[in-house]
Amino acid sequence: MQNSPDFVAVRRALLSVSDKTDIVPFATALAERGVELVSTGGTARALEAAGLPVRAIDDLTGFPEMMDGRLKTLHPRVHGGLLARRELESHRNAAEEHGIAPIDLVCVNLYPFTQTLASGAPPAEVIEQIDIGGPAMVRSAAKNHMWTAIVTSPAQYAEIQNELNQNDGQLSRHTRSTLAAEAFRTTATYDAAIATWMLDHTGTDQTGAVAPPVQLGLSTGHALRYGENPHQAAWAYPARSGDGVLQAKQLSGKELSYNNLADAAAALDLVADLGQNAPAAAAIIKHTNPCGAAAGDEPLSVLDNAWAGDPVAAFGGILALWSKVDLPLAEHIAQPGRFLEVILAPKFSPEASSRLAERWPNARLLEDGELD
Structure with a gap:
């Protein structure tokens, strides 16, 4: 694993959540520390309604949200800010050349796929709750946890706030690594639910045999x-x-x-x-x-x-x-x-x-x- 800085200061945060539980208090705590808030769609509207200064994602990317919200964050200026290895001069130069600003913290939780499925919604509605941009940001930030912290649940907000208060606005390597592991677990669980639903619609693999269940975080079965x-x-x-x-x-x-x-x-x-x-x-x-x-x-x-x-x-x-x-x-x-x-x-x-x-x-x- 690459050498990681012991602490990373949080100066810019991207917030894009489906579950808005406690997002306003969390964002408020970040803003009070001078963190720039970048946000999307409904999350941005919720933060603006609370009187918080928010930079819209389309201002960051230069592209408007489109296709009924299917395209918001899938852009180099988002993922470049998440994936750049700041210790590498070549990455820093590429970011500067293309106007890519580093993103130090991402707060994302995913579309409510399992809840929509459990509600008995028709397949077309269930498909619209398959999140694409959210998991992409989660995985980018988790991969680059050397420099970026990924927050995937409201249950993590208090711990993040406490550590920022204790460490003068910085997050430790241990915390970033722990958050990344939980992030990958979250996307794996999410994808497993989607794959299981789709397999249930077919019931067989291409050979006609019953498809094995989706494996999640387990040894070979x-x-x-x-x-x-x-x-x-x-x-x-x-x-x-x-x-x-x-x-x-x-x-x-x-x-x-x-x-x-x-x-x-x-x-x-x-x-x-x-x-x-x-x-x-x-x-x-x-x-x-x-x-x-x-x-x-x-x-x-x-x-x-x-x-x-x-x-x-x-x-x-x-x-x-x-x-x-x-x-x-x-x-x-x-x-x-x-x-x-x-x-x-x-x-x-x-x-x-x-x-x-x-x-x-x-x-x-x-x-x-x-x-x-």
Whole structure:
């Protein structure tokens, strides 16, 4: 990553928001610091109505807003001001030659696409709420957070104001980087909602196969056999945090289904809670409902107590254990009259995993160090 100045002074801000919550107090605080306010359309009108000095975007660009507002900020004098690397002489010279002024802070939130979609609006109206200029400015400013701060939510206004007050009108490198990360998350979420809506209208990709869901901020996923019901598609994505049942190592058994994963995740959460205060714990889940759970000092008796909660419902369920499974515990699990779809534990001895795989060849054995 390029070297970034520790602090950047905010002298010019571009404000263009769909959600105008608290934009007037925020802009007022900037103006009181001597920041030049540049704004678009309805945002400019709201600021002017509050008595704030505002420079219209068409004065900056030399072009009027046109095509029902579809063209406002898509202009070199906007994006040049956002993207210029001010430490480079060539960028400074190009900006001077073409009348491009640097923009130190951008405050943008996007057209209400998801809200419009949820309202049941017709497709033509939904399409008009697909923001183009907003995400372009957000991404330009976030890419160049070395020099430009990007604010994407009214929830960030107070923090920005406080830092400007504390740092004599400047924003720190850490704040600019944090805001940029949130900005990219915002545009990714926004684009994912649009892509999902458009995929729902087609339902298939060019080959005729069901299109995979939009992936957002997750590790590489994989398709499951089906969703909660056989007619539904499902994909699984491990969290980047490294936590959760999808991080477990499968030692044997059939491929995990959506329902297996949902039940295993519930069992993992329950046994982890129980295991905080006891050396041994067990939880049995079926259809995401607990069939039995227990905690204590000795794994064999804890397993029996958990199974006794509802032996009928536990048949074909998911068992999660807080302790390592050795051969004696595996023999106890595998006794006649019991059947399990998934067994989740921090560790299985080789003898234990062999015994359980022999007893139930299709049962999934999951080893999850998170339970250690």
